[in-house]
Amino acid sequence: MAFYSSGVEYGIHSLTCMIDAKGNKREMSVREIAQLQGVPFDYLAKIFTKLSKAGLVISAEGKGGGFQLARSPELITLLDIAQAIDDKKPIFQCKEIRERFVVFNDSPPKWACAGICGIHSVMKTAQERMEEVLAQYSILDISRSIYVKAPASFAIEIEEWLNNKRQQS
Amino acid sequence: MAFYSSGVEYGIHSLTCMIDAKGNKREMSVREIAQLQGVPFDYLAKIFTKLSKAGLVISAEGKGGGFQLARSPELITLLDIAQAIDDKKPIFQCKEIRERFVVFNDSPPKWACAGICGIHSVMKTAQERMEEVLAQYSILDISRSIYVKAPASFAIEIEEWLNNKRQQS
DNA sequence: GGAAATCTACTCGGATACCGCGTGTCCGAGTTATGGTGG
């Protein structure tokens, strides 16, 4: 299985579409976001409560409520989102096998347990490098990479779709 | 769940203990390796067939057989092992959500599908950085990090344990 | 004494069981704007 869950993917895409073509925030409800992207609503709702607890979005309860980015789009990185949804999980879970050597007879000496396991140490470094990359890109970057490819009509169609939706209720 | 399975951890530790204190290869059977480290034998056996297919170890069938490193210890990296056991899996599995926008009406335009997804692209870069670190360390490095902490008696105890084991049969 | 049969200890590969977790759904509770109703 992949390391980052599909919840993370939903989260990133969702926050990305809460920015308009000009890079400004746009308040939206979970239902709007879910329908706009063709993603399960109930599931996305749970994801947004996580994003809210992590302080990435601000919630507005009640009718007409929804979510809004808590910070400027360039200050929300992919790492922020991934950690908010997947709870800072490690790439590698050390089982301290080094302590299990049969020659230790179930009572490993101090030197064997001292410091961090060598393998674990390398894995931690690897994860740090990985997360550095994720921390380097914001949802504004992602948003731009979409709008730079899209025709001008794309942004308009989304705006219209949103307006229609809101007009009906 | 962690990205790299516990099978990877078993694999790395196992290959590491197929090197003696001087950094030389040491032929061992799966049973020896499993018992030495206190790890399930049957499970480890399956892992070694993967390592064998990946060309990291060479198998010798029949009585007295076992496994041996296929290359010099400094040429076997943690990435080699991880990929041999976990089959080059991606950190992130793109679901191509960008094609699902409701304004596309189930027929996404070419520009939306063109090239690699922006998020996916960042994730791939992140994974590359991570794997670079893993490719940077060999099992010889890991082995040394253990022996540098251990007293001289440690290597001797392992040798004696192995000799006892082989004498009995 | 030498050849053949037997035994033992391996590597392989498939089948299977267990179980945790990711994914997704459902529902009830609390909140807030909106619209309608009655004095």
Added chain:
DNA sequence: CCACCATAACTCGGACACGCGGTATCCGAGTAGATTTCC
């Protein structure tokens, strides 16, 4: 005109069902060295 109430549309949180994949175990088949047996 204004206070009050019902309704609709949200967010929140818990419970739960489902299925997949990681972990682990078991077993049979094939292979090769060691041992014994038998002529």
